[in-house]
């Protein structure tokens with residue numbers, strides 16, 4: 661299966677690196693182009709990918725074309741490749757936030773375009789991603805399964821209506837940044853009490869990893885798990901109440917609200 665990438669930034673690389681690490685693809689199956697040679701040529705060389713001279717060359721060579729550019733340039737890029745798209749008719753997989761399947765088809769000037777909208781997160785790079793997918797009407801079941809299968813190999817997937825994509829961006833697309841921030845805040849507290857940053861970060865990250873696995877595996881709700889850690893009169897409930905006094909839950913929800921609002925604009 662030949663994969664094309666328009667855009668060679670953080671998200672494209674996370675997907676390519678993850679798929680190569682899982683041996684789902686090899687570098688020679690990937691065709692890539694982005695705005696600046698310096699941003700993709702050395703990466704392509706390092707991973708054994710095929711660097712292309714233009715976005716249209718990517719479309720010419722690939723059966724599945726990933727659109728991995730910022731929302732602001734996405735429509736211009738699709739206009740640029742529209743002729744080649746109509747000629748070749750590959751599957752377009754867009755990870756662009758806030759741009760619907762209908763808008764993507766409009767920008768391509770190609771109503772018959774086979775479009776899948778996805779929202780991955782950077783953790784696909786280590787095989788622990790969370791990706792939402794929605795197939796446009798022209799996509800066959802086989803094509804949708806092929807794309808879903810790629811993302812199943814580098815994390816979990818869920819099929820989702822487009823109306824819920826903004827919520828998904830907050831919960832999974834952007835949230836790794838919020839979790840990294842939480843880990844960093846815990847680590848800084850460890851440093852405040854004399855641990856070195858490296859050790860404090862490792863301890864905090866392992867505590868978060870174990871807690872996430874526990875939530876996924878437990879039959880209890882997260883709040884019941886909170887209660888299990890809070891010994892009566894103990895340290896945890898003291899910390900929890902202090903966190904809530906400073907608005908922990910509210911600040912998380914406000915942060916996710918801002919993410920959803922930004923995606924909808």
Ligand SMILES: NC(=O)C1=CN([C@@H]2O[C@H](COP(=O)(O)OP(=O)(O)OC[C@H]3O[C@@H](n4cnc5c(N)ncnc54)[C@H](O)[C@@H]3O)[C@@H](O)[C@H]2O)C=CC1
Nearest residue numbers: 667668669670671694695728729730731755756757780833
């Ligand atoms: N970074 C993340 O964690 C996630 C990003 N996304 C979405 O993925 C898309 C890409 O995001 P990032 O990789 O973070 O951005 P980035 O800024 O790291 O990469 C963007 C890439 O697009 C290229 N580009 C710009 N103009 C171009 C053009 N005219 N033709 C071809 N390539 C062009 C740039 O050279 C760069 O390689 C965005 O739409 C973003 O919303 C979705 C989920 C998570």
Ligand SMILES: O=C(O)[C@@H]1CCC=N1
Nearest residue numbers: 757829832833834835
């Ligand atoms: O910050 C952004 O806009 C992108 C979308 C989700 C994660 N990064």
